[in-house]
Amino acid sequence: MTEIETTPDLLDAPAAEAARPAATLPERPLMELLDVSKEFSVRSDGKRVQLSAVNGVSLQVREGRTLGIVGESGCGKSTLARIIVGLHQATSGEMIFDNKQISTTKRRPREVVEQMQMVFQDPSSALNPRATIAESVAFPLQVQGRSSKEIAARVKQVIADVGLPANYATSYPHQLSGGQRQRVNIARALALQPRLVVLDEAVSALDKSIQAQVLNLLTDLQREYQLTYVFISHDLNVVEYISDDVAVMYLGQVVERGSAASLYEKPLHPYTQLLLSSIPSMDPADSTRDQPLDDANNKEIPSPINPPSGCRFRTRCPHAMAICAEEAPRPSNQADDHVVACHLYPGSSSTSLPEQDLRSLTAPAL
């Protein structure tokens, strides 16, 4: 230590690194989901059938970090968000929050409710049209029985935190723009000083420039209050921008997860590759960034009422093999906490594949 202090050139970089709160945080997860499933009972053709919205999802978020969840619409992202905060009760599965085990299948104890909040998607329906901004933000505090003095102070504080002028407190939602309403949503979620905030498509309804503002606000707030985010979106660019870790969901299952950098740099699962290749390019000569992967006959997403056997993605997978229909791939750690559930990779199948097959498939020709 003393040697370093005498050399100011060397000091700068490590000191700046150490000053970042994230680097000093313990690496244990704040929240962990273990094999969470949710089935809805729905009517289809007059019969009661089970719709498997979320199937065996295990995820973890480290304290002060952001977990991004991406996937097509209907893949169970929002259901998962509601299970995390306790709005939906899961059919099975456990959750560990702050080293305490919480059942996902029962109503939450109050002290846990307070620590997890959610920012909703639609800024127009997420606020009570008959309540002023201050009333909306104060409501969770009133429910939790805080004193009126404390509520007034806290409301003032969070409204300032999200960058709204204090005089907006007496306005009604219809007097605010979409971006401002989303700021109020964030303020309401933060009012109870939660540790985990689930953002369900929180910026999807906003236009690009407002998205950037709100995303920057979110990262500022995260740094200031050590917040942990679960950021759910179908927008791959936004997720990449804000997330430390990313999980890719397909039809209720997590098919791949890893750090944002490694997942976007080297996507392993064919579905992730398909998703990333569909990001529109900035170059008008190319319609998409890469040649879109051959989306086997461009099929519709299969129904979660009767999902395909084995690997749920096999009906659209360009690399589908015989084993994919027979056996569901198990998640396997490929490198540095980069987990993928696909028979193309060693560890996902109970039986191993021939060596040369693997080599040709791990680096798919795009």
Add this chain to the structure above:
Amino acid sequence: MSQATVPVLLPTGFGSDVSNADREEARRRRDEWNAVDQSVRSQSFWRDTGKRFLQNKTGVAAAATVLLLALAAIFAPWLTPYDPLLGEPTDRLQNIGSPGHILGTDEQGRDMWARVLYGGRLSLAAGFIPTVVAAVVGTIIGVTSGMLRGVVGTVLMRFMDMLYAFPAILLAIAVGSSLGPGLTNTIIAVTIVFIPPVARVAEQATRRVVVQEFIEAAHLSGASRFRIARSQILPNVLNDIIVYASGLVGVAMIIAASLSFLGLGSAPPAPEWGYMLNSLRGSLYTTPLVTIVPGFFIFLTSVAFNMASDALREAMDSRL
């Protein structure tokens, strides 16, 4: 694999040319702005509704008529020297405009003006009380079943639909005749008739509100369902119910009058407008103008209520 193009939301150097002094200055100005502009008037929904209502001339006229009728009924003893129940047999069936009796007298020589004024008390009570009671009970039933759905909601609403399936007047006659004549029973009968439609309106409005995300947000803050109903749902369904219920007052008066006309309402000597219409039926050929006086007042009151209700709907509807 070119997955490298990371979209940059802001240029890397964004904001680097801003000094701390600039930030301080900006903060100072912001605080100043906030300090000065604290007094932005909040646009309350009810204040706006009131303003818009006052701009509607028909609505104001209708509301004024209703108010006038109510005041006249309340201050009846000061507006007429006659007793509505005591007749002067010698002055039977005087025509409109006869000396001492502006609206003439009925078949027992009772002053029509006095009877109309005192009768207004009964008729307005028969219009208001069932509407208010039905609005309260119907709202509770509708909001409950709209929130609970499931078995409880279905059972409640199907029962309401069952009552709603009867024509209003038929149901009122059925309930009224099983309870026996009298104003109280009329009020009970009309209340029962009105609960199902109010419950349906309340249920529909509740269903529209409960699916919105702010209800989920309220659940997330740990609020009980009762608290959510009271503080989040009720303010959002109330205007639908008020608009609907205000239109029912006129109907309630007509049903009450019909029951009296049929002899199921107020007991005979009482000056109820519907009963007055019935008892004067016989003198339709001798003094036709006097005979239609009670009918005219029933018509006037219910039209005034309906027009005021329409104006209220318009004032509330104009989407914020």
